Amino acid sequence: MSADLSGLTFLDRPNSYIGRSVPRPNARRLLEGRGVYVDDVAVARLGHVAFLRSPHAHARIVALDTADAKAMPGVIAVVTGPELAAVCTPWVGVLGHFKGLRSAPQHALALDRVTWVGEPFCAVVARSRAEAEDALAAIMVEFDPLPAVVDMETALESATPPIHPELGDNLAFERVLDVGDVDAAFRDAAVVVEETFQFGRHTGVCLEPRAILADWAAADGMLTVHHSFQAPHMMQDILCKHLALSEGAVRVICKDVGGSFGIKVHIYPDEMATCALALMLKRPVKFVADRLESFQSDIHARDHRVTARMAFSAEGDILALDMDDLTGIGPYSVYPRTSAVEANQVVNLTGGPYRHQHYRARARVVLQNKAPTCQYRAVGHPIATMVAEGLIDLGAARLGLDPFAVRVRNVIPDDAYPCAGVSGIKLEKLSHQAALAKLRAMMDYDGLREEQALLRQRGIHRGIGLAAFIEITNPSAAFYGVGGARISAQDGCTIRLDPQGGVVAAVSVTEQGQGTEGIIAQIVATATGVPMDQVRVISGDTQTTPYGGGTWASRGAGIGGEAAWQAGKALRGNVLAVAGAILQADPGSLDIRDGAVVDAATGTERMPLSELGRIVYFRPDTLPPGVQPEFVATRHYVPKDYPFAFTNGVQASYVEVDTETGFVRLLKHWCVEDCGTVLNPLLVDEQIRGGIVQGIGGALFEHCLYDAEGQLLNGSMADYLVPMAGEMPDIDVAHVVSATASSEIGAKGAGEAGTAGAPAAVVNAINDALAPLGARVSRQPVTPDVVLEALGLI
Amino acid sequence: MAPESPDRAHAVAFTLNGEAVRAHVPARMHLGDLLRESFGLTGVHLGCEHGVCGACTILVDGRAVRACLMLGVQADGATVETVEGLTESGRIRDLQDAFHTRNALQCGYCTPGMLVTATELLNDADAATSREEIRAAIAGNYCRCTGYHAIVDAIAATAEARRDGPKNSRREAAE
Ligand code: FES
Ligand code: FES
16 A cells, blocks of 8 residues: 555645744845845836825815926926826725725826825826926916815714715715624623723834836837735736736736735825826836825824723623724725725624624724725724723723633633634634633733732832734635625645756745745745755746735735645645656655655655656656656635634733833733644744734824824824834744644734734733723823823823 | 036045945935945835934944935045945854844845844944843834844844854863
8 A cells, every 4th residue: 555645734744844933035135135125126218206295185276287397307297187097097996795885986196186185196207206306396286275074073974074075975884783682781781891992093104115116118018017015916907907908918026025014905096107107108117105105195094983882790701792983094995905894894803702692883984084094904903902802801890800810701712613703703713712821821920910019019000911812814705806806815826846856936925024935935845845945936926926816914824825735735746646657656655855756655765856857858758658747736725614714812911101201111022822833933923023013003102193184294204103122022922723624734824913912902001000090091002191191190 | 597406416435335436426315325326235225214214224434324314425435334245245144144043024124224233233342232222222223024022132142142252262262
């Protein structure tokens, strides 16, 4: 009997790279300053575009005179909205599965009305960016300011004019979910707690700003676009649609991307305009957002106000949750993913770790004259987590129970899966109990409580905050495709064995630094038996990789990784079939290890892959008759049995609050999470740490501040605070492993986990520190002012 | 008479990554743009161009400087080093190795600036290198991806190895 090697799991594979902390092969060149980000691409005859952006939150463009600008040195073209509209059609950011979602047509350059500070309405292309900016200053424009809708709380009042008169009002989307008998549960409750939570509007601040270089080669009929972006095939499809090109005429290349976090997965007017300008001018045109325009024009996120209440039994059981979410999304729902998703996720996720059976949620999404908001890392998760975890702490305090114990009591038990969450989400396998137990030991919860009590006697106010959460990963077509968006939920990988015995793997998921290429190399090396240093990975190019979705919603490892695993297994099968024919052995008795065909049972080398490659590619005449080697294999994958692979985790934060200055010092942070199979602990831990710090940014520092007229007040890095190394704590990360049975590798995503739980953990810790003083904060970011206000000191 | 163009060029000569170089620089061009555009040193990253993010950090006469806050004309007569030059010299190989092993980078956009800032810290023989002190030293370099923990680990490991390395070899020599 021959061993059935095709049935081997990755764990049984000899020389497996899975689960090992292998450094990323592609990190070396980044460490030597040899990355190639969009702004580093050198192209002849390049035009640089700069945009004239609205200084008003809402205004009519009465007159626009570009004659002087056209005469400025170095200027190649000055193009207005109506001129560009002849080349690029407008879009509307709605999807079929968000019933009732409304928005208005949006143009790459505004035609006759601007709707937020920073909206582009005129473009200058010049020989240098500096000359383009000089010419911007020479454009004459006259505005007629219109009333601006700034405050989301009043956006729906009848006295507030609709931003888009044809829509009748400023309500873009509303969703109501009512499960069980919420009113009865609250009536019967021993304790009801209520809170209003405010979530400040913030933005991604990717260190590499958005950047795009579009090159129209008219003779080839080919638009080549270098783009700092997460989803090259989506961009290709949208460029085709709005510039009237065919798929074969558009190539999108996303090489090195300097951070994205959901910022670089949306359609931006200035980027579409750049591609349209390349077509109009028949030459390459580059746009790189400077930091000031990034703050005005990158998507923003959050900006929610949630009023919520939770009902408890006397024993500490959560009985019901009732919440009302209001969010402002700017003047347009962003294309093509729409701006209804964050509110929708809040409804789906709030209270998701827990057992309660009664849940009511209403979410309203309103239009306003501020920068558009859309999906940013951990979409909706930090809001959902803060609401439930904040209420649990309030309830525990009212009941005189330990907050850790209340969570342990209420989480869905680890043996209850598969099951559905109260909002209807399908949960395959979560591990809240195991995660809580691991966290408790890891942070020495009891020791920390003792320390906290001792220090309190000395007037030092420390707090411990907890946050359990669930995370959406590995999305299927249920996320966007079912609503009509042409965004691929499936991904593919093609692997080719070359004559020397190395392989090249082209994969449709993309790299933004999280380590996609490294993970794919580990999986391919494990599946094929080729050493990892002989695996090359290609990603981020619509022309050379299989078709796929790219990177968003934590899908790279779980979906792209499974495609790579299946392709690797198929290639190994193909190779062993040929080796078997040459060696006159049963292919099932052979394996590939460390770059050589070996006897599976003994490990004895039978033939190096380089010898096989030599024969197959250069002396096919010597192959046994009837043998046709196929040393390329392609496989695609999309999760089928669950719309999403939910993951879970729990975080804890330990802080010290200075009650005189309001400053919060982060002493330590812990995270236990369960992303299924851990492919590379080094990479996943760092991704989680980065996510935690990003969440802390929103909790303590980051805020896009607007005045009553809709002017952005802090659109520079000097004024908008981001987390820097000096204020950040060390972060301990650990894992529980509940592999998904949907795929063979069993990996789920981990990209959102850090950001999902960190704000709630930190805010709960602050409130724990403030509790003896009778103070409480519920508005993020929790700046020193917010703390001092809570303490009644200002 | 037309006003003088802001692009009127001025001649500068300086030492760049060990080589004597010359250039004509428009008066308003900052050193970061000069290094990227005239010398192809694309390892000099621009994240804000207003002196906050640290991505553009280079060494000028041995001190860490923000290339976006210095005009190209001010480089005249200076010794300028970028991540490319430090790499070729082999002087930060241990630091780069530590960043690699510890995965102290994700997108890599902050990395050249981080390495240069860390180089200045590590070059200072008297600098203390506790985790807090390392955090303070890199507090002017923004990283959106990593959460800083691994960067601190990598710099601490390099500092420790450099401290132990010479001591060990001295001890060996004495024996
Ligand atoms: S680009 Fe120089 S400090 Fe940001
Ligand atoms: S690694 Fe991306 S900004 Fe630091």
